[in-house]
Amino acid sequence: MSKNKGMSIRSKATILAIGTALPPNIIYQSDYPDYYFNATNSEHLSELKQKLTRICTRSNIQKRHFYLTDEMLKDHPNLATHKEPTLDSRNNLLAQGVLNLAKDAAEQALKEWSQPSSRITHLILHTATGCIDMPGPDYELLNLLGLEPTVNRYMFFHNGCYAGGTVLRLAKDIAENNPDARILAICSESTLSIFRGPSAACMDTLVGQALFGDGAGAIIVGSDSDLSVERPLYEIVSASQSIIPGTADAVGGRVEEAGFVLFLKPSVPIHITNNIKEGLSKVFEPLGITDWNSLFWIVHPGGRKILDGIENELKLDKEKLLATRQVLEEYGNILSGGVIFVMDEMRKRSKKQGMATTGEGAEFGVLLGFGPGLTIETSVLRPWGVARRDSNLPLAAVASRFGFASMNLVEIALERRKEAMEASSSKMEARVTKDAASVEEAAFYNHLRHLGSNYVGSLLGPSKGLLGPSKHYGPYESARGAARVEQRGARVKQGVCSDRTPFSSLKSTIRSEHESFDPNGGLNSASKC
DSSP: OEEETTEEEOOOOEEEEEEEEOOSEEEEGGGHHHHHHHHTTOTTOHHHHHHHHHHHHHTTOOEEEESOOHHHHHHOGGGGSTTOSOHHHHHHHHHHHHHHHHHHHHHHHHHHHTSOGGGOOEEEEEESSSOOOSSOHHHHHHHHTTOOTTOEEEEEESOOTTHHHHHHHHHHHHHHHSTTOEEEEEEEEOGGGTOOOOOTTOHHHHHHHHHBOOEEEEEEEESSOOTTTOOOOEEEEEEEEEEOTTOTTSEEEEEETTEEEEEEOTTHHHHHHHHHHHHHHHHHGGGTOOOGGGEEEEEOOOOHHHHHHHHHHHTOOGGGGHHHHHHHHHHOBOGGGHHHHHHHHHHHHHHHTTOSSTTTTOSEEEEEEEETTTEEEEEEEEEHHHHHHHTSOOHHHHHHHHTOSOOHHHHHHHHHHHHHHHSOHHHHHHHHHHHSSSHHHHHHHHHHHHHHHHHHHHTTOSOBTTTBOOSOOTTTOSHHHHHHHHHHHHHHHTTSSOTTOOHHHHHHHHHTTSEEEOTTSOEEEEOOO
């Protein structure tokens, strides 16, 4: 992050790796009513079994994974009784289950990232279903993963299904405000917390038994990616949270002696459908996007009715929610981990289908999480290939905008940057110093290499695709920044800085909003050009 005149220029946070984990116990949806009523000794409640069968049939879920096993039920038979005081038993079992799933998902993300775990600086963990201990599972996870004892930890309980978006939003804020931060964010869930026998007086329990599954998702987030060793997947353009007023009683839960007791009203899909367009319009208005089919979609797999409502209200093409529907079909509603599973499915589908981006070929996408409140998390994502392309605009365009006949110094500096991705930093420094005509030029090359092509691209101001106009202003992200770029370009063309300028003048023009360059490594007084 560079600072100048009270203005900060930050690199956007990116998702660097994804990991998921599932418990081995699988139950197919067609078999679940028989399993559930047998396990809870409730075969005599035939009407309730028929209702559960209908719910399962209409759910569009094929199978789900569960941490709960027959052995656990034998050892803790009171878990199967409706509203039996079982908080201690559940807490003890969940302490290990949620932790194990979180560990497995984190290890998958770390493996994909392929960097030393010592580079992780922050750990975020959420569970809506796990035990509430002090210290929490985040503390245990720190030790199990071999993370540094100085890692900053954030533990969230009971935010609900929307929390996949919450951890993404928090990770973005941390990454963009802490140089070199690498954040491991995990959502781990187990339905053992809500498993209990049926009751005609509590249909919420029956719906929950048909819908939710177990699993954990993990992501690694950071800014200023080291492209020689890291492979960004998505840029997090923005992340925000909102609530739908008057819907606090639509979905939620409470920890009681019987464990976590869920309440879930049939009105949830209606509330989401009626408010989805207004919420999205506010988020995408700054980007000038109104065509919802131009986006890729990562939506919390909250249930068939929610997805159908969104699809119909926004007139989405059928293929837009296929990644979400696939996750719902294969795993059910995995609560807060659901959007991470959908993100993983999205990038895999895009690769398998030969798409140009990790977002099915689209340039922008949206991640949506829904949960108690009703709370909606909305994140705007951009596939890394597109984000990087727009920050590497042609050098000829830079020259044209600023009135230069050539941009040799910039070309050389950026070429050095490319070479640095393939060679070690020490070799790169030696080569730049050797090739430079002077110590000052060597220092300038190095400075510009660190600023990188994102910085050079920002000199062009508004950009979309390669050169077209848009409301995106690179690192400046404001009309003010873009206007300053235009003003600088005008001054150059008017002769304040002549074309074919010597190095000493060119460097100040290239720096623009940055403070003028000190060949000894510092930044001092502002450039006049």
